[in-house]
Amino acid sequence: MTENQDFLKRLLTLPGLSGFEDPVRKVIAEEWQTLVDELKVSPLGSLHGLKRGYGPEPRPRVLLAAHMDAIGLMVTSIQEGLLRVTAIGGVDPRILPGTPVTVHGRRDLPAWVAAPPDHLLPPSQAGKPVSLEYLLVDTGLSAQEVAELVRVGDLVSFNTQPVELSGGVIAGHSLDKGASVAAVTECLRTLQQMKPGWDVWTVATVQEEITMAGALTSPFDLRPQIAIVVDVTFAKGPGASDYRAFEMDKGPMLGVGPNIHPAIFQSFKTLAEELDLPCAVEPMPAHSGTDAFGIQVVAEGIPCMVLGIPLRYMHTPVEAVMLKDIRRTGWLMAQFIARMEMNFMEKVRMEDAE
Amino acid sequence: MKALIKKFVEAAGPSGFENAVRDLVKAEIAPYVDRIEVDALGSLIAWKGSRQPGGKRVMISAHLDEIGVIATHVDQNGFVRFTPLGAVRPHTCLGGRVIFQNGTRGVIGSERLEDLARTPGFEQMFIDVGAASREDCPVRTGDAGSFDRDFVALSENRLAAKAMDDRIGVAVQVEVIRQLKASPNELVFVFSTQEEVMLRGATTAAYAVDPEIGISIDVTVSGDTPRGIKMETALGKGPAIKVRDAGMISDPRLVRHMCAAAERLGIPVQLEILEGGTTDARAIQTTRAGVPAGCVSIPCRYIHSPSEVLDYQDVINSVKLLVELLGHPIDLQ
Numbered sequence: 001m002t003e004n005q006d007f008l009k010r011l012l013t014l015p016g017l018s019g020f021e022d023p024v025r026k027v028i029a030e031e032w033q034t035l036v037d038e039l040k041v042s043p044l045g046s047l048h049g050l051k052r053g054y055g056p057e058p059r060p061r062v063l064l065a066a067h068m069d070a071i072g073l074m075v076t077s078i079q080e081g082l083l084r085v086t087a088i089g090g091v092d093p094r095i096l097p098g099t100p101v102t103v104h105g106r107r108d109l110p111a112w113v114a115a116p117p118d119h120l121l122p123p124s125q126a127g128k129p130v131s132l133e134y135l136l137v138d139t140g141l142s143a144q145e146v147a148e149l150v151r152v153g154d155l156v157s158f159n160t161q162p163v164e165l166s167g168g169v170i171a172g173h174s175l176d177k178g179a180s181v182a183a184v185t186e187c188l189r190t191l192q193q194m195k196p197g198w199d200v201w202t203v204a205t206v207q208e209e210i211t212m213a214g215a216l217t218s219p220f221d222l223r224p225q226i227a228i229v230v231d232v233t234f235a236k237g238p239g240a241s242d243y244r245a246f247e248m249d250k251g252p253m254l255g256v257g258p259n260i261h262p263a264i265f266q267s268f269k270t271l272a273e274e275l276d277l278p279c280a281v282e283p284m285p286a287h288s289g290t291d292a293f294g295i296q297v298v299a300e301g302i303p304c305m306v307l308g309i310p311l312r313y314m315h316t317p318v319e320a321v322m323l324k325d326i327r328r329t330g331w332l333m334a335q336f337i338a339r340m341e342m343n344f345m346e347k348v349r350m351e352d353a354e
Numbered sequence: 355m356k357a358l359i360k361k362f363v364e365a366a367g368p369s370g371f372e373n374a375v376r377d378l379v380k381a382e383i384a385p386y387v388d389r390i391e392v393d394a395l396g397s398l399i400a401w402k403g404s405r406q407p408g409g410k411r412v413m414i415s416a417h418l419d420e421i422g423v424i425a426t427h428v429d430q431n432g433f434v435r436f437t438p439l440g441a442v443r444p445h446t447c448l449g450g451r452v453i454f455q456n457g458t459r460g461v462i463g464s465e466r467l468e469d470l471a472r473t474p475g476f477e478q479m480f481i482d483v484g485a486a487s488r489e490d491c492p493v494r495t496g497d498a499g500s501f502d503r504d505f506v507a508l509s510e511n512r513l514a515a516k517a518m519d520d521r522i523g524v525a526v527q528v529e530v531i532r533q534l535k536a537s538p539n540e541l542v543f544v545f546s547t548q549e550e551v552m553l554r555g556a557t558t559a560a561y562a563v564d565p566e567i568g569i570s571i572d573v574t575v576s577g578d579t580p581r582g583i584k585m586e587t588a589l590g591k592g593p594a595i596k597v598r599d600a601g602m603i604s605d606p607r608l609v610r611h612m613c614a615a616a617e618r619l620g621i622p623v624q625l626e627i628l629e630g631g632t633t634d635a636r637a638i639q640t641t642r643a644g645v646p647a648g649c650v651s652i653p654c655r656y657i658h659s660p661s662e663v664l665d666y667q668d669v670i671n672s673v674k675l676l677v678e679l680l681g682h683p684i685d686l687q
Binding site: 018019020042043044046074076077084086088133151152153207210211213214216217218220221 | 566584585586597598601602603604605606609624625627629636639640641642643644645646
């Protein structure tokens with residue numbers, strides 16, 4: 001895992017906000033280069049890697065998707081040298097004041113998110129977490145310098161370094177994307193020692209946090225027979241203990257609901273039990289909140305499976321994940337793919353599902 | 355161009371009922387394009403030029419439809435109950451007038467309001483078409499109508515009308531088609547239907563056209579009115595190049611390319627971040643395997659009211675910007 005751990009830590013130091021994924025795509029492409037037979041970039045910037053299978057042609061295709069975009073901020077106006085911002089993705093404004101950020105202007109500028117003094121805010125904001133429209137980003141530069149270096153539409157990304165906590169937990173910003181991409185990469189590494197019959201397309205999608213534009217488009221040309229989507233899910237903890245949260249260190253969550261093909265879910269569950277791998281079932285009553293929601297309805301429709309990695313403090317700069325959960329998620333996918341027979345689709349017919 | 359704008363904005367074409375507007379557009383562009391088709395959803399698709407070395411297939415889209423109303427029930431005294439077609443705001447309705455597709459005019463009234471501080475909902479409103487009974491009423495359930503309001507030039511550059519959203523885009527696109535003499539690109543101009551009800555026309559048109567680049571022309575919100583929405587865009591400061599809206603992040607390469615084109619021309623432009631709403635460009639971006647997409651917006655006040663106001667110079671500059679953009683290779687770097 002150390003190789004993958006270094007890769008993950010590198011991902012967590014990069015910007016790569018939704019719609020602007022270039023920096024993170026480059027690093028993933030470097031990592032996948034030796035693990036796949038072919039690499040392509042979609043018209044919207046998603047990265048497609050092909051690892052050819054060993055079965056007879058024409059081979060069926062499985063798509064593994066993890067989104068590579070991260071949440072962050074975007075400059076909407078400049079007032080007296082300070083920046084007003086809007087969110088890209090579901091940023092939680094409660095934790096923003098005091099967060100170090102980088103403003104990607106004509107050059108990268110270190111900055112902080114700041115909140116005006118409580119007693120000077122409108123009464124509707126006083127004594128409460130301040131909403132995003134009242135927060136400011138301060139670069140320390142003069143109004144004139146800011147006018148030269150920053151303009152509306154510039155990106156602002158979190159500038160916190162990843163930290164390895166005790167107990168095999170890693171924390172940092174954008175683990176949301178990092179953990180999922182690392183799990184798919186772990187799967188590719190494991191597959192190097194295996195001889196899967198199917199072609200495997202690994203896809204690092206763009207814009208999941210905003211419009212799912214990557215998930216809605218990447219499968220169109222690839223036309224996989226099935227898609228397996230990896231994303232993070234809410235980990236249990238004090239204040240987050242109901243049925244929508246899951247134990248860390250208890251392996252991947254297996255999603256179940258209308259967004260997920262019931263027979264493929266069942267095969268994953270059976271396999272996890274056979275391998276004695278910890279996992280739990282995550283009910284997804286409607287929108288899975290993952291790329292699977294987009295992928296499922298591309299072209300004629302694509303059967304989807306969703307694997308979730310439990311994560312604490314979602315959409316904050318201190319997201320935390322258990323490294324073992326990432327490894328197990330990648331490993332389970334590889335085991336599943338290695339066991340897929342050429343006629344697998346005949347065995348997971350919708351009408352046969354329980 | 356003001357006469358053209360007046361002609362388009364005063365035509366009636368609520369979402370799903372765009373025939374009259376489409377006919378006007380067809381007549382204006384026919385001599386300037388190679389081929390015209392009307393697709394299954396009623397969008398007008400016009401092809402101009404072929405792809406030369408360095409060129410691409412580019413889809414440009416402006417929507418024909420406008421927000422409006424549809425009759426849901428006629429009561430026994432001849433009053434027409436209705437529901438909105440698209441995002442009509444109820445506070446802009448009372449005292450307004452509508453015109454149905456069959457030419458029937460009516461005024462919007464409401465039940466007695468208990469609390470004047472509260473905007474009544476559509477369920478409390480009705481349209482009075484001057485009928486005395488259900489039998490006498492020329493409007494039937496399912497009849498669509500649009501708001502009825504004349505075009506007016508408030509001053510030399512400030513124009514007011516209903517349906518500036520998006521007839522101004524339609525007018526700009528028609529003018530671009532007329533002015534463009536040569537291009538290395540295969541240009542496919544789409545006048546789409548049903549944008550106001552989830553981008554339906556552009557969704558299927560984009561699939562059919564299969565473009566390599568997509569650009570929509572639409573209005574955007576203007577942040578320059580008293581205690582209005584917080585937004586940097588203002589009337590008269592040039593076309594707005596969309597960075598993002600609620601449905602799309604523009605391709606950053608296309609945004610850079612558009613800014614560079616404006617700089618070459620020496621025309622002012624603004625960068626747009628719109629927090630609510632989206633345009634046809636979103637439908638183009640997510641068609642098939644994905645298409646780099648962007649949008650040229652015309653800043654507009656009071657969007658989705660019967661009096662939308664914009665600046666004529668922004669319109670003229672939008673035409674210039676698009677002629678420059680489309681007349682040259684679009685190399686995304």
